[in-house]
Amino acid sequence: MNKRSLAVLLRARMRPNNSTKLAFSPLPNRSGARAMQPSSDNANKPQKDFEHVRDSMHSAISMNKTEVIDTVLNDFSEGYFSLCYENRRRLLLVLAKEYDLNRTQVCELIKQYLGVLGEEAQSAGHEEDGVLGSFYRIERNLRHALKPMYEGLFERLNMHPGGLKVLTSLRADILSILAEENIASLRALDSYLKEKLGTWLSPAALELHQITWDDPASLLEKIVAYEAVHPISNLLDLKRRLGVGRRCFGYLHAAIPGEPLIFIEVALLKNVAQTIQEVLWDDPPIPECEATCALFYSISSTQRGLAGINLGKFLIKRVITLVKRDMPHISTFATISPIPGFIQWLLSKLASQSKLAEVNDISQSSADRSGSAFRENILEPEEEKALMDLSEEFVAGKNGMERMLNLLTSKNHEWSNSAPLLSILKTPLLRLCARYLLQEKKRGKALDSVANFHLQNGAMIERINWMADRSENGLHQSAGIMVNYAYR
């Protein structure tokens, strides 16, 4: 290959454009090939396929331990991936409802337990060891009785080569279904499977791997495909992300070879970057030995089916330990992170508050303005004034909040190209962003998903940066603001 063609190849677009909601088969899809053969009863085929997979699922759950189960599990996995969305849904509901736990057995054990409790009360301390022994026995049995039958399928798949990958695909499908309909039995199954996956993917079982340009193309391809924060456009871009001044680390699991479950990208810098542009350079700004800061600028998960299982926390912890050991001159560990939920939260706040303000203005005297319990002073008086002083040519709106709302939703983020608008918006947006990150909670968790992730990991909010990400996406989700979380 000549230099020219290589350059073209390196620049070719690599991100796949898949938007199907079905999890992909990790296995060669032999069933799919079979479906191409002419058949006299094509109309019944989906139903027959469904029944076949349901039968192999049943065998996989109920087969005796010593029987050879590998064929059955392969059958089930291949069959499952050949099913259409509707049949996968049916199958998962069968699994959730018909392979639930044995409630009669649970009740039986509960009665035994209450019986022992009664004995204990009567014996009042005598024979304590005997009573305790009964407790231990029944509690153990109760633990087992509370395991749904479908655990058998999960356990066996997990032990089966390729099975862990099948389970994550299964869960990805379950999450798709639950996003559309709330089915109690399926939600219970999902919560059970999630806990199981969390146990199997315990950080101790994961191998930290530094991803470099020397890794197999099949692995690097995954990095390009799954980079969720700052898309990698081509191989040349990827090569830079893995080159001098940068690091990339992934967690590999023995059962899912050649595919990191999660990976993190690190830039070695003089200081904590305040904009994403400082990080996405083509040539390293300083020699690595002068770096004092390791900046995490992207963390991406590759398995939709592992949603809610926090692998990132341990990945960050281990990367920090590793970098500290290998580069003692680096003492600062921080992120430059997006704030994905800020504008969505702000717009809804502005909309509701500007409506409340309007109602108040009409129905009440200004002295009584604070009367409404839900009314909030989102803008400071001088900010309100600056916005209302703007000419109607720029923006319409009966109050500052409505005007802010209109500016932020203007076409192509025009406000971000106007120096006067930027100077008016900067202070209120930064203040409201700080409030959003620090104070807005839902069930005790930070409302912003990325903030919640880092704060739960023990990081702190270090700095909020104005115009840190001027990309379309950055302006859209957080008015271009980014945040540094610091890890100690």
Place this chain on the structure above:
Amino acid sequence: MNKRSLAVLLRARMRPNNSTKLAFSPLPNRSGARAMQPSSDNANKPQKDFEHVRDSMHSAISMNKTEVIDTVLNDFSEGYFSLCYENRRRLLLVLAKEYDLNRTQVCELIKQYLGVLGEEAQSAGHEEDGVLGSFYRIERNLRHALKPMYEGLFERLNMHPGGLKVLTSLRADILSILAEENIASLRALDSYLKEKLGTWLSPAALELHQITWDDPASLLEKIVAYEAVHPISNLLDLKRRLGVGRRCFGYLHAAIPGEPLIFIEVALLKNVAQTIQEVLWDDPPIPECEATCALFYSISSTQRGLAGINLGKFLIKRVITLVKRDMPHISTFATISPIPGFIQWLLSKLASQSKLAEVNDISQSSADRSGSAFRENILEPEEEKALMDLSEEFVAGKNGMERMLNLLTSKNHEWSNSAPLLSILKTPLLRLCARYLLQEKKRGKALDSVANFHLQNGAMIERINWMADRSENGLHQSAGIMVNYAYR
């Protein structure tokens, strides 16, 4: 190093002679070093050490999630390994008893459950989804309430670097204590920890590694130290075990690097070996390409704390798959295995039956001999006759069984050097050995531990081999008989 010194080094004895019942510290024992310093209150030191470790254990269990827990876990681990046996025992009992589950909470949930059951009976099918939702919720809560508090310590240690190794050492100590005293709470803790370890060490999380002479000495040293079946005497012996005509495979876990949890040794042969001597050659008898049989001649576990967790089954399965792929000319997979419990079982059988026979002979007429329900004809009439025909110089005894007993327990296994005795004993010993392997069960499991292992794995008894292991140990445990289990 000259050739001579190298030869000496390679032949030096390597097996350690440790017989302490304490699990070893996997960490540098800093506390031990501290203990060497002069101190004014040496008498109270063990008590203070105990209290310190108990406190760090308490912190490790009860600390808030986001707090930095690594220091506490390191503290606990180091502290634990610095404790004497008695204090470890005290600590483990504190853990088992004071960090058990919350029975009040379990009772509360049980009452809720019974309440929902009542509702369900009343509603008779209406509102089914609502009732189901309640079941799912309470069952989930019940599952969590049934987790003892000490699970927190286990979970956190498992996620902590080096923690899995600490947990296996902890369990090794627990097993030592339970071997001496049966404590219900500690047994419950052990059964819980065993199940946890089994989940974390799921075969999917283990990496199959072919152990070769190119592996680090620190890993090879472990093979020498832990080979349980046919001791490796020195490095030269080890080099042969890893050389041409042989294979060695181990299961590695990411959290216990450089130390296989279990390993298996394989010899590549023309036919299934009938004696262990055919396997322990110095030079390969055939070129590898002529082999048609992979013979598993040794499988050893390195972690006493993983007793009862069947990693071997999956190791054998994966090795078979691997060998089949790499060497398609190999189609037979079998073991040559010891029968560790045979002679112990046989001697007790012979003793009880010869006593029963004696009593019968005195009290009853010979026609009524079959009257005793426990009486068994262990020997065939011609075997009985051959034994009774032996001169009293050779062996004493009032009946064949007593004579057999006396022969088998004779000093230095003299019977094994006498051609006439060998020919008399061969038939009854082989027949009784077959019976022992195939028919003697305890709770549905084969009485012999090795037989139980292979039969549970799905293997079959292929052949019983006379004088297959003439070593002191072989004669002692199974009268020199070995067995081939065949894997399909």
